[in-house]
Amino acid sequence: MAAKFDHLTEVDSCSENQKKSTAEKAKKCAKPTPGATMGGCAFDGAQIVLLPVGDAAHLIHGPATCVSQNWNNRGSRNLHGQYYKMGFSTDVTEMDVVFGGEKKITDKCVEIADRYPVKAIFVYTTCVTAMIGDDVPTACKKASELTGLPVIPVESPGFIGNKNFGNKIAGDALLEYVIGTREPETTTKYDINIIGDYNIAGELWQMMPVFEELGINVLASLTGGTSFNEIAHAHRAKCTLVICSKALLTLAEGLKRKYGIPFAEGSFYGLGEIEKTLLSVADMLDSDELRDRILKFVERKNAEVLAELAPYTAQLKGKRVFVYTGGVKSWSTIYQLEELGMDVIGTSTRKSTEQDIERIREHFEGTQKMLLEKGDGRILLNILQKEKADLLLAGGRNMYTSIKGRYPFVDVNQERIHGYAGYTGMVELAKQLAYTLTSPVWKVAKSKAPWE
Amino acid sequence: METKIKTGQTNPLKKSQILGGSLAALGIKGAMPLHHGSQGCTAFTKTFLTQHFREIVPMQTTALTDIATIMGEDWNLLEGMKNVIEKHKPELLVLLSTGISDTRGDDFERSIKDFRKKYPEYAGTKIVYCTTPDFVDDAHLGYTNTLKAVFKQLSPAKMQTEKGRVNVLPSFGMTAGDIDEIRDIIESFGLRPVFLPDISDSMSGSADFFYSTAPGGCTVEEIETAGAAEMNIAAGRTMGEIAEQLKELNGVPFVTFDSLIGISETDRFIELLMKLSGRMDVPAKIKKQRKIAIDVMLDGHFNFGGKKCAVAIEPDLLLGVSKFLHDELGITVQIGITTFNSSFLGEIPAEEVIKGDLEDVALKGGGVSLVISNTNAHLTSEMIHAPLLRMGIPVKDRIGQFIKVYSCYRGAAYFAAEIGSILLERDEHESWEEQTENYRRSL
Ligand code: SF4
Numbered sequence: 034m035a036a037k038f039d040h041l042t043e044v045d046s047c048s049e050n051q052k053k054s055t056a057e058k059a060k061k062c063a064k065p066t067p068g069a070t071m072g073g074c075a076f077d078g079a080q081i082v083l084l085p086v087g088d089a090a091h092l093i094h095g096p097a098t099c100v101s102q103n104w105n106n107r108g109s110r111n112l113h114g115q116y117y118k119m120g121f122s123t124d125v126t127e128m129d130v131v132f133g134g135e136k137k138i139t140d141k142c143v144e145i146a147d148r149y150p151v152k153a154i155f156v157y158t159t160c161v162t163a164m165i166g167d168d169v170p171t172a173c174k175k176a177s178e179l180t181g182l183p184v185i186p187v188e189s190p191g192f193i194g195n196k197n198f199g200n201k202i203a204g205d206a207l208l209e210y211v212i213g214t215r216e217p218e219t220t221t222k223y224d225i226n227i228i229g230d231y232n233i234a235g236e237l238w239q240m241m242p243v244f245e246e247l248g249i250n251v252l253a254s255l256t257g258g259t260s261f262n263e264i265a266h267a268h269r270a271k272c273t274l275v276i277c278s279k280a281l282l283t284l285a286e287g288l289k290r291k292y293g294i295p296f297a298e299g300s301f302y303g304l305g306e307i308e309k310t311l312l313s314v315a316d317m318l319d320s321d322e323l324r325d326r327i328l329k330f331v332e333r334k335n336a337e338v339l340a341e342l343a344p345y346t347a348q349l350k351g352k353r354v355f356v357y358t359g360g361v362k363s364w365s366t367i368y369q370l371e372e373l374g375m376d377v378i379g380t381s382t383r384k385s386t387e388q389d390i391e392r393i394r395e396h397f398e399g400t401q402k403m404l405l406e407k408g409d410g411r412i413l414l415n416i417l418q419k420e421k422a423d424l425l426l427a428g429g430r431n432m433y434t435s436i437k438g439r440y441p442f443v444d445v446n447q448e449r450i451h452g453y454a455g456y457t458g459m460v461e462l463a464k465q466l467a468y469t470l471t472s473p474v475w476k477v478a479k480s481k482a483p484w485e
Numbered sequence: 486m487e488t489k490i491k492t493g494q495t496n497p498l499k500k501s502q503i504l505g506g507s508l509a510a511l512g513i514k515g516a517m518p519l520h521h522g523s524q525g526c527t528a529f530t531k532t533f534l535t536q537h538f539r540e541i542v543p544m545q546t547t548a549l550t551d552i553a554t555i556m557g558e559d560w561n562l563l564e565g566m567k568n569v570i571e572k573h574k575p576e577l578l579v580l581l582s583t584g585i586s587d588t589r590g591d592d593f594e595r596s597i598k599d600f601r602k603k604y605p606e607y608a609g610t611k612i613v614y615c616t617t618p619d620f621v622d623d624a625h626l627g628y629t630n631t632l633k634a635v636f637k638q639l640s641p642a643k644m645q646t647e648k649g650r651v652n653v654l655p656s657f658g659m660t661a662g663d664i665d666e667i668r669d670i671i672e673s674f675g676l677r678p679v680f681l682p683d684i685s686d687s688m689s690g691s692a693d694f695f696y697s698t699a700p701g702g703c704t705v706e707e708i709e710t711a712g713a714a715e716m717n718i719a720a721g722r723t724m725g726e727i728a729e730q731l732k733e734l735n736g737v738p739f740v741t742f743d744s745l746i747g748i749s750e751t752d753r754f755i756e757l758l759m760k761l762s763g764r765m766d767v768p769a770k771i772k773k774q775r776k777i778a779i780d781v782m783l784d785g786h787f788n789f790g791g792k793k794c795a796v797a798i799e800p801d802l803l804l805g806v807s808k809f810l811h812d813e814l815g816i817t818v819q820i821g822i823t824t825f826n827s828s829f830l831g832e833i834p835a836e837e838v839i840k841g842d843l844e845d846v847a848l849k850g851g852g853v854s855l856v857i858s859n860t861n862a863h864l865t866s867e868m869i870h871a872p873l874l875r876m877g878i879p880v881k882d883r884i885g886q887f888i889k890v891y892s893c894y895r896g897a898a899y900f901a902a903e904i905g906s907i908l909l910e911r912d913e914h915e916s917w918e919e920q921t922e923n924y925r926r927s928l
Pocket residue numbers: 074075076077095098099158159160161189190191192522523524525526527529584585
């Protein structure tokens with residue numbers, strides 16, 4: 034049974050591309066430490082990318098943990114369907130472990146297609162079903178024949194890697210099974226793909242009016258707020274924007290290799306980054322006209338937003354904030370916070386690539402700011418205390434560490450409610466930062482009880 | 486949507502065993518659950534419980550990676566144990582298996598022996614284990630299985646009885662508020678309750694400091710001296726099995742309650758405490774609470790009559806809630822949905838009881854005025870236009886869920902008030918809709 038997964042284990046399972054030296058790679062690809070590991074599995078990563086496809090069902094071929102502790106827990110938003118809020122599972126039991134559970138895949142797909150008007154079904158392999166050697170691709174093919182729907186195998190047993198690796202697996206599945214399977218009805222000369230924005234808390238929606246006003250047409254979003262058919266059209270875009278995702282660069286590279294679509298990386302966080310990102314689209318589309326339009330638009334927008342921000346930036350100015358996010362966000366968020374007048378005292382570089390880290394280093398050059406490679410709650414609290422931080426910006430799981438330490442906090446993880454992208458997101462972030470910083474609860478929380 | 490035999494699950498109600506096992510561990514002071522599996526299982530479970538409790542939830546993983554390790558030696562397990570003990574110095578390490586480690590067939594007992602041999606310097610940390618694969622059972626059974634294992638491995642046989650000590654075995658899904666309420670009542674009879682386990686001390690917000698193992702709960706010593714209790718109170722039907730096992734182990738007699746929800750179960754509970762303490766003068770506060778609960782139930786009964794309800798929750802709670810709804814409030818339980826088959830499901834006063842999922846709320850709950858289940862039932866409740874009263878795990882879209890009390894007289898009052906308020910609002914709304922519609926038509 035081990036042989037079956039050779040093709041997956043042989044793949045470089047770090048988020049980085051090939052250019053690094055072997056030593057560097059070995060360091061980055063180091064296996065997680067038993068007893069000191071946090072973070073999701075490859076299956077989790079695959080779902081992060083694919084669940085936002087709102088009109089598709091997502092069938093998890095696995096036992097309880099993969100589904101039960103996981104479903105209905107993503108902040109993605111979608112108007113094409115909300116199947117990402119449902120948990121479809123083959124619910125693998127002891128019997129299936131002994132006899133195999135492939136038949137359940139086809140049966141469940143038929144049942145789903147019967148009950149819910151979905152446009153496609155993604156079927157995920159998880160650890161146990163990989164270990165027992167279930168042939169998911171064949172079962173999917175059969176299910177597709179029976180239902181008349183595209184049924185896409187996603188071979189993502191959790192043990193083969195971390196979330197980043199799972200992102201890649203999902204990207205590969207889209208490239209192999211979905212992209213290019215349909216033709217768009219109409220195209221424009223400003224058609225683009227967006228990769229890596231999952232419309233968490235409606236963040237892509239915060240950017241859509243911007244694109245619209247500029248005459249840029251988002252032909253396919255991979256995968257925030259998207260529909261299955263929309264993804265299938267991605268091969269017709271004129272260029273691709275990769276938003277805050279190193280792991281999905283492989284997908285952008287695939288689109289370039291297969292269909293000759295150029296790509297650039299960008300971010301929707303912060304005025305400067307938005308401008309840069311928009312201009313990179315104009316560059317890729319090679320349109321001076323668009324470039325001029327963007328420059329004019331940005332000038333007006335920036336003035337508007339700065340006026341709107343004024344009451345909040347007054348409260349945020351000079352406040353010391355530590356950023357604990359990792360990945361691309363570790364730098365994109367810094368820029369955004371600095372634009373709000375805050376003093377970023379340091380950032381974490383977990384899950385960041387060498388390029389990300391290089392970028393932060395350059396930005397921090399000549400300062401005493403810190404780069405934290407690996408931390409846990411205690412380390413984090415120590416830093417906040419030592420650096421006299423006013424606030425922590427991190428993922429939801431650290432929220433309660435922050436609260437225990439009595440530090441104001443803003444959540445930037447995937448389950449959050451507020452979107453911080455684009456111009457409206459910038460204002461929203463400023464508001465949320467100001468609200469937590471000025472909440473009277475902190476004072477009450479720090480007050481002494483009568484018996485103390 | 487038609488009802489056919491279903492494959493697998495859609496919108497699972499059940500959670501996996503490691504969740505329940507971890508929950509049991511989190512009620513033991515200084516304990517750390519260590520999952521033997523890949524990192525994803527732990528990440529999901531940790532996030533899930535963090536959202537539910539809104540607290541730091543300690544747990545770790547042995548982080549099995551790639552097929553080679555998965556099929557290989559138990560290096561990860563020993564290394565994981567070492568790292569956790571070195572870094573977090575837990576008083577108790579609770580090893581829980583996952584579907585992955587059980588598919589490859591790990592032997593905890595042997596590994597612990599190997600570990601003891603290899604790392605004698607960590608002899609101070611107690612280690613217990615439980616097999617909790619996620620392809621069998623559910624979180625409720627993971628909780629009871631783990632408790633059974635903990636007692637078996639930590640509690641020695643007979644001990645001298647400590648006068649006034651009562652062990653309470655709280656059921657899966659009880660809130661910190663429930664536990665504190667029960668504690669308060671037992672203490673008011675001059676007895677000393679020990680909750681095994683006690684999440685009210687660790688997952689209730691009362692730990693206002695950073696921690697990396699369970700910050701409160703019953704102590705390991707309290708587990709080891711379980712045999713000193715005068716009586717074990719099983720607060721939930723399945724907890725009775727554990728009490729029975731304890732009796733075999735240390736001879737402590739026990740009384741099982743289906744739950745402590747509702748007046749009649751609480752009456753039985755108070756009777757027991759009167760007998761145990763020899764106090765016939767029940768504290769005035771408790772007498773008053775009973776009167777208040779009954780008054781709330783009377784106030785609400787105009788809205789209870791003729792109503793139907795769907796309840797989707799783990800078996801112990803399903804039994805307790807259904808008995809309260811049916812026997813004391815007069816609400817029909819149209820469908821009871823739960824997570825495993827058990828002989829006592831037949832005693833649940835519901836029109837139908839199934840082992841199912843939250844899709845069944847929509848498939849079988851048509852026409853109900855109320856759904857009682859966890860947060861994840863919101864989607865299917867909306868499909869049948871029924872309000873959802875959040876209970877069980879997870880409740881991640883409410884603030885302060887852990888302070889809610891469902892148990893004893895006070896809990897009955899709150900619970901009846903909450904149900905009554907929802908139904909009252911609905912009644913008013915429906916009556917308005919119906920009348921205006923009729924009136925319009927008559928014009
Ligand atoms: S690690 Fe494996 S078993 Fe655990 S949640 Fe991820 S896919 Fe499922």
